[in-house]
Amino acid sequence: MTPLKPILRALTLVGGIAGILAVGWSAEYAPRWQPLRQSLQQSTLPFGMLAYGAKGKILRQLQSIQVLPNDELSTNPSNRRFDTTRAIVNKKTRSGIQVYGLDSTTPEELPSSSVMSQAMRNSSPAVLSLAIAQSDLSDPDVGLLTNSDAKGRNWERPAFLSYFEQSKLLFASGVGIRIHGGVARDAPKKSFRVYFRNIYGATQFAPRMLFDHQSDPVLLFVLRSEFETAGVFANSLAYDISRQIGAFAPYTQPVKLFINGEEQGVYILIEHINEGYLRAHFGHAQFLMAQSAVWAKPDSGSSQQYQQFVAWATDRSPLSMSEAAQKINLDNFVRWLISVIFCATPDALQGPILLDLTQPDAKWFWVNWDMDHSFAVTNLNAAEHAWEEDIFDRFYVREDPRAYLYHRLRLGSAEFRTYFSRVFVEVMNHRLTDAFLRERQRHYAELAEAFGYDAREFNEDVANFLTHRKAVLREQMNTYFATGKSFPCLVQSPAGARVEIDGYPEQSGYLGWYFEQTPITLSPMETDDHTFSYWLINGKETHHERILRYAITAPTVITAVFQEKPE
Known part of the structure; x- marks a missing residue:
């Protein structure tokens, strides 16, 4: 009897060869493959082929391609030379893109530039124009606006971007566009993410142009809309305050946005927390990064390592400050807490958690994110006056490790309560000075006027908030941290002489507020x-030592007495 297995192997081999020949014949002659053959002979490719195929890879390596949205875009006669045949794609999954040589195209010729009249360019100090195929915006099946809940790379659409300052075109490139946000996805005005990739053109925004020159390389940014009555600058002001406190927070700047030549109003460009942000602010991108939530999976790094941290953080047992300091950057944690408490950010448990993988003893830390509800500008806040909002009790133990850590440390560690109180006093007295807060409030009032944005009500509300907030927080500190009452301390010195107070050089006339457990150091x-002689405390000569550490238990005036040096 002939063995069965060799026969089956032979039949399989013959069948396989026949199958390959059949596929080859089909690809060469069958009508269904005609579009594919044509696309390989033309300058138009499906997105997937350009992104992942061999031809697209070669073109990208040669840096000889640029992306053009589908031909519905071109209504301006100057753009019609780009109107080649539309790419052949599966309409349900991906829009097509077209390619053409970069050498023959100038930034002014890109659709996002040519669609902008001089009046549009002159309309604001900074103008950003996007040009995108109308089908990629509003098609029922693949449009961004009509599928605003859809996420991921499959919902990134090719577009063009042009950036103007003082009406001058400074940068233009092909980009990728996605819808951005959580609940904002359901708002009438959408927010967007803008990606720079070599498949589209530039791999980053032009250096030293955005975000006060603090954020290069800019590989991705968010275009944030004003989707509530909150005031478009609330997020930006909260980030400025957070950075002044010593927390990490993105940089922002306003633009007037146009899409296909239609004005969309004032939007805010925001750094996105990605590889570019990490390189700009930390010098490298080797971090474990995850959304700060107990259920999150890291965007980069070990999922097991993050879950081990979550298990430790969410344990219900008492936690000492020294134990916490072995795992988390306590200074960062406390300054994040103070930033969201001062700004009255009701939905504060947002943003990423990071761990520097290049440091063997690295500690977990956080970056502030999404503070648009700050200053009690929305109905998420319940106090009668915005500045009275109590955020200390908003850290619910649910999804974020920070909430667990806050309650475990505040309730279980007297050392942590003292440490938190000391940093709070330092921030309120030396970082969030009245001069700083007034300057920031004026800055955004002037920006609103320059961009033609009616922010009068918001500016008035913020001015009142910043005026009253510190006093309210000192009272709330006693409730949650048992600090006791706070008292003012005025420090005086002769003209031309200066005193270092709590490590900060200050002028005569310094006024700070202190709890009994947070003494002043001069x-x-x-x-x-x-040359220094002695200290007067409430008019009495009592201290001759150079360094004075004094508990403030009542309103106090401290005078530094100096003598003039003989000539």
Whole structure:
């Protein structure tokens, strides 16, 4: 009897060869493959082929391609030379893109530039124009606006971007566009993410142009809309305050946005927390990064390592400050807490958690994110006056490790309560000075006027908030951290002489507020003309030592007495 297995192997081999020949014949002659053959002979490719196929890879390596949205875009006669045959794609999954040589195209010729009249360019100090195929916006099946809940790379659409300052075109490129946000996806005005990839053109925004030159390389940014009555600058102001406190927060800047030549109003460009942000602010991108939530999977790094941290953080047992300091950056954690408490951010448990993988003893830390509800500008806040909002009790133990850590440390560690109180006093007295807060409030009032944005009500509300917030927080600190009452301390010194207060050089006339458990520390700063003699406390000569550490238990005036040096 002939063995069965060799026969089956032979039949399989013959069948396989026949199958390959059949596929080859089909690809060469069958009508269904005609579009594919044509696409390989033309300058028009499906997105998937350009992104992942061999031909697309070669073109990208040669840097000889640029992306053009589908031909519904071109209503301006100057753009019609780009109107080649539309790419052949599965309409249900991906829009097509077209390619053409970069050498023959100038930034002014890109659709996002040519669609902009001089009046549009002159309309605001900074203008951003996007040009995108109308089908990629509003098609029922593949449009971004009509499928605003859809996420991921499959819902990124090719577009063009042009950026103008003082009406001058400074940068233009092909880009990728996605819808951005959580609940904002359901708002009438959408927010967007803008991606820079070599498949579209530039791999980053032009250096030293955005975000006060603090954020290069810019590989991705968010275009944030004003989707509530909150005031478009609330997020930006909260980020400025957070960075002044010492927390990490993105940089922002306003633009007037146009899409296909239609004005969309004032939007805010925001750094996105991605590889570019990490390189710009930390010098490298080797971080474990995850959304700060107990259920999150890291965007980069070990999922097991993050879950081990979550298990430790969410344990219900008492936690000492020294134990916490072995795992988390306590200074960052406390300054994040103070930033969201001061800004009255009701939905504060947002943003990423990171771990530097290049450091063997690295500690977990956080970056502030999405603070648009700050300053009690929305109905998420319940206090009668915005500045009275109590955020200390908003850290619900649910999904974020920070909430667990906050309650475990506040309730279980007297050392942490003292440490938190000391940093709070430092921030309120030396970082969030009245001068700083007034300057930031004026800055955004002036920006609103320059962009033609009616922010009068918001500016008035914020001015009142910033005026009253510190006093309310000092009372709330006693409720949650048992600090006792706070008292003012005025420090005086002769003209030309300066005193270092709590490690900060200050002028005569400094006024700070202190709890009994957070004493003031003073040290005279020698000058060419003065030498220190002694301290007066409430008019009494009591201390001759140079460094004075004094508990403030009542309203106090401290005077640094100097003598002029003999000539």
